[in-house]
Amino acid sequence: MDERPFSDKTIQPSDEDIKRILNKSYIYYSELNILANQFKKEWHFSKSSGWMLKVHNGKKALFYLIPLNNSFIISLTLREQEKSEFISNNNLIELHNQIKNAKKYSEGFALKFEISDNESFLPLKTLIDELIVKRLQF
16 A cells, blocks of 8 residues: 555645546546535545545545545445445445455444556445435435
C-alpha cells in the first residue's frame, strides 16, 4: 500500500491536488462523488490516514475515502441487516465472501477496498449503489 500523500494536517487537499495524486483513478473518485450526490462530504484529518473524505447523511457515514498515489481506499461499514441482505443479493455475488468475512465492530461490519482500475471499481460501485438505496430508506 502506498504512503499517504496528504499527511500534512495544515494543508487540506483541493480538487486539483486530488486529481493530480489520483491520476488515472480520478475518474472513479468523480463517479463516486456523483453517485453520492445526496450525501454530505467533509474532509477530516487523522494521524494514521492523513486527510480522508467522509461521505455521510448527517448520522452515519456511507463511506470514507483515503487518497493514495494513483489509487484510493474506500472503507465502510454495513449494519447487520444490510450484511444479511447483501449476502443474498445476486448483484453483489462478487463480494459475497468479503461481506461474509467482514469483521464486526461497534459501528458495523467493516469492509475496505483499494480502487485503482475498472476491475476494482465496478464491484464497489454496485455495493455503494445498493447501500445508498438502503440508507435513503431510513
